[in-house]
Amino acid sequence: xxxxxxxxxxxxxxxxxxxxxxxxxxxxxxxxxxxxxxxxxxxxxxxxxxxxxxxxxxxxxxxxxxxxxxxxxxxxxxxxxxxxxxxxxxxxxxxxxxxxxxxxxxxxxxxxxxxxxxxxxxxxxxxxxxxxxxxxxxxxxxxxxxxxxxxxxxxxxxxxxxxxxxxxxxxxxxxxxxxxxxxxxxxxxxxxxxxxxxxxxxxxxxxxxxxxxxxxxxxxxxxxxxxxxxxxxxxxxxxxxxxxxxxxxxxxxxxxxxxxxxxxxxxxxxxxxxxxxxxxx
Amino acid sequence: xxxxxxxxxxxxxxxxxxxxxxxxxxxxxxxxxxxxxxxxxxxxxxxxxxxxxxxxxxxxxxxxxxxxxxxxxxxxxxxxxxxxxxxxxxxxxxxxxxxxxxxxxxxxxxxxxxxxxxxxxxxxxxxxxxxxxxxxxxxxxxxxxxxxxxxxxxxxxxxxxxxxxxxxxxxxxxxxxxxxxxxxxxxxxxxxxxxxxxxxxxxxxxxxxxxxxxxxxxxxxxxxxxxxxxxxxxxxxxxxxxxxxxxxxxxxxxxxxxxxxxxxxxxxxxxxxxxxxxxxxxxxxxxxxxxxxxxxxxxxxxxxxxxxxxxxxxxxxxxxxxxxxxxxx
Numbered sequence: 257x258x259x260x261x262x263x264x265x266x267x268x269x270x271x272x273x274x275x276x277x278x279x280x281x282x283x284x285x286x287x288x289x290x291x292x293x294x295x296x297x298x299x300x301x302x303x304x305x306x307x308x309x310x311x312x313x314x315x316x317x318x319x320x321x322x323x324x325x326x327x328x329x330x331x332x333x334x335x336x337x338x339x340x341x342x343x344x345x346x347x348x349x350x351x352x353x354x355x356x357x358x359x360x361x362x363x364x365x366x367x368x369x370x371x372x373x374x375x376x377x378x379x380x381x382x383x384x385x386x387x388x389x390x391x392x393x394x395x396x397x398x399x400x401x402x403x404x405x406x407x408x409x410x411x412x413x414x415x416x417x418x419x420x421x422x423x424x425x426x427x428x429x430x431x432x433x434x435x436x437x438x439x440x441x442x443x444x445x446x447x448x449x450x451x452x453x454x455x456x457x458x459x460x461x462x463x464x465x466x467x468x469x470x471x472x473x474x475x476x477x478x479x480x481x482x483x484x485x486x487x488x489x490x491x492x493x494x495x496x497x498x499x500x501x502x503x504x505x506x507x508x509x510x511x512x513x514x515x516x517x518x519x520x521x522x523x524x525x526x527x528x529x530x531x532x533x534x535x536x537x
Numbered sequence: 538x539x540x541x542x543x544x545x546x547x548x549x550x551x552x553x554x555x556x557x558x559x560x561x562x563x564x565x566x567x568x569x570x571x572x573x574x575x576x577x578x579x580x581x582x583x584x585x586x587x588x589x590x591x592x593x594x595x596x597x598x599x600x601x602x603x604x605x606x607x608x609x610x611x612x613x614x615x616x617x618x619x620x621x622x623x624x625x626x627x628x629x630x631x632x633x634x635x636x637x638x639x640x641x642x643x644x645x646x647x648x649x650x651x652x653x654x655x656x657x658x659x660x661x662x663x664x665x666x667x668x669x670x671x672x673x674x675x676x677x678x679x680x681x682x683x684x685x686x687x688x689x690x691x692x693x694x695x696x697x698x699x700x701x702x703x704x705x706x707x708x709x710x711x712x713x714x715x716x717x718x719x720x721x722x723x724x725x726x727x728x729x730x731x732x733x734x735x736x737x738x739x740x741x742x743x744x745x746x747x748x749x750x751x752x753x754x755x756x757x758x759x760x761x762x763x764x765x766x767x768x769x770x771x772x773x774x775x776x777x778x779x780x781x782x783x784x785x786x787x788x789x790x791x792x793x794x795x796x797x798x799x800x801x802x803x804x805x806x807x808x809x810x811x812x813x814x815x816x817x818x819x820x821x822x823x824x825x826x827x828x829x830x831x832x833x834x835x836x837x838x839x840x841x842x843x844x845x846x847x848x849x850x851x852x853x854x855x856x857x858x859x860x861x862x863x864x865x866x
Contacts, residue, residue, distance in 0.1 A: 292698055379847060380847055382826055382827075407598075410598040472827065
């Protein structure tokens with residue numbers, strides 16, 4: 257047997273071992289999702305049966321209808337969809353506009369303002385919980401959509417991301433548009449925004465996901481069950497003495513499902529969003 | 538870079554052109570009433586107010602919901618609510634904090650979770666990223682997705698899920714361990730295992746995200762470096778320590794600092810998984826702040842905890858930053 261053949265053999269074995277190890281780890285990552293799906297198909301009393309259920313049961317629709325009729329979870333879904341969607345749209349407007357100003361204009365106060373953005377990026381937001389609660393009390397905004405949407409609209413990370421991306425848009429492009437008589441807003445909306453579309457998609461996902469999953473702050477400013485978002489609603493379902501686990505698991509699945517579907521279709525943008533936040537320019 | 542724009546006419550830099558232009562006014566007659574100097578444009582050709590208009594929503598939101606709350610929290614941390622009246626008490630809240638055993642419990646728990654979970658997660662992330670980057674691995678894109686997908690799950694959702702998985706009686710984790718003769722482990726009811734549960738849950742949730750970040754950095758390391766090392770007879774282990782790890786440094790610094798800041802603010806997981814228990818074994822600083830602020834409505838004390846947390850985060854991040862800088866030298 258020649259050396260070359262040993263090399264190929266060794267390579268094949270190593271490839272097989274590596275793939276097997278990664279596959280085993282992958283099963284660990286996926287198993288909780290699988291268990292969650294199985295759990296939604298059993299009544300509360302059978303979820304923790306021993307030996308554990310490994311195949312789907314018959315109770316999914318019972319759990320679903322119980323969840324939607326006996327609790328306010330349906331309402332929470334509506335609240336979350338509305339809040340996360342409006343927040344995403346407005347957040348994109350605010351962050352792209354601010355990022356554009358920082359990237360493509362020179363003006364007095366730019367250094368200070370951008371410095372403020374960077375500082376808030378590093379400060380723990382928990383410090384603002386008490387003052388934000390007090391503001392919302394003063395404004396009478398407890399339990400309102402605007403209390404959830406407004407405070408984090410000017411998201412430092414979003415502004416930072418948009419600025420970094422727009423730095424790469426050539427000035428000549430903007431100048432050419434201005435010479436052609438385009439107004440400032442037109443330059444922004446017709447020239448700049450289309451060129452940074454991938455980053456906008458990444459930021460949109462980032463904003464939506466962030467608001468969809470946000471927990472502490474909504475927990476503080478939402479006081480009545482009618483105004484709860486999905487995470488607050490789930491936590492309250494779990495908190496009550498007689499937790500119906502079938503319903504709780506169904507609610508948990510419903511909270512993940514839209515994001516999961518979004519993820520599978522837009523994985524590229526998800527990854528771009530994560531990397532944009534992490535890899536330094 | 539010019540720090541200050543002169544308010545003069547934008548074309549003053551080229552006076553001859555300027556003079557020329559003023560004689561040829563091409564604007565329609567209706568526009569001529571306004572003298573050209575009124576159209577304030579900076580040298581890059583946009584009205585001077587434009588950047589401020591684009592920033593206006595951000596500035597307003599920032600003042601109302603960031604700057605004011607941060608300043609207000611500091612003021613509140615110097616006050617106490619006595620019988621419905623807010624009174625200035627100086628540093629009393631901070632003095633109380635420095636003597637509060639429960640705060641030290643929370644700090645200790647948080648730091649313990651930090652020093653166990655972050656290195657574990659980042660080490661796994663590095664190993665995974667190297668595997669994802671290896672030609673030896675088959676169906677790479679598929680595996681990558683499966684490790685990355687937990688990140689889409691909200692913190693509350695995965696907290697609830699893991700609470701069920703880690704159920705000490707008939708949770709699936711104990712059932713599976715039982716098959717190989719281990720357990721049952723008192724996951725969420727024992728002070729030690731409750732911490733382990735949180736560490737495991739967080740590792741499940743965040744490892745893939747870090748692996749993806751490292752993978753992006755790995756792909757920026759030039760392949761020639763590995764080829765040259767191979768020619769020089771370096772084995773896989775040596776290539777990893779001498780090429781891969783140094784190449785990963787920027788991403789490593791960033792993930793260490795981000796994970797540290799995130800973990801020091803840990804709230805959702807212990808709130809849902811263990812509610813800080815048993816016996817405050819998983820009480821974190823974030824939870825302690827929340828409890829004081831919104832269970833006991835002691836806003837002054839909660840704000841003092843917030844500022845203490847800020848200080849801790851600043852100091853630790855700074856130390857990490859310095860350490861990395863020294864190692865790079």
